[in-house]
Amino acid sequence: MQKTAAIKIIGALLCFAAAGFFVIRSLNGSETTHEGLPEKTVLLCRNPDCGGSFEMSASKLKPQLVEGKLPPCPRCGQRTTVRGHVCPFCKEPYLPVGHGSRAKVCPNCGKDIPP
Ligand SMILES: [Zn+2]
Numbered sequence: 001m002q003k004t005a006a007i008k009i010i011g012a013l014l015c016f017a018a019a020g021f022f023v024i025r026s027l028n029g030s031e032t033t034h035e036g037l038p039e040k041t042v043l044l045c046r047n048p049d050c051g052g053s054f055e056m057s058a059s060k061l062k063p064q065l066v067e068g069k070l071p072p073c074p075r076c077g078q079r080t081t082v083r084g085h086v087c088p089f090c091k092e093p094y095l096p097v098g099h100g101s102r103a104k105v106c107p108n109c110g111k112d113i114p115p
């Protein structure tokens, strides 16, 4: 009997540890760094002749952000880059809708994207 009680206690402790871990993680906001910039920013080129997409780390992007403007596209050199979002399902970047808001449905895989 004592053994099962111990297992129950260990199980409960593990649950608490897991819950605490997630709470701490969300409080720290470990995904953002450098004044709200995500660790990796996906940039999409809106030049129809280019259509490139590329990733930039916050430390690389920060010095290139001039007056809130994004760096030019490394592929075509045009200042036609916009900040994209990455679909949590297919990991494909997609263009934001309107003022930086996320699309409700992924244009690539068609799945509902949680807010
Ligand atoms: Zn381009």
Ligand SMILES: [Zn+2]
Binding pocket: 087, 088, 089, 090, 091, 092, 106, 107, 108, 109, 110, 111
């Ligand atoms: Zn998708």
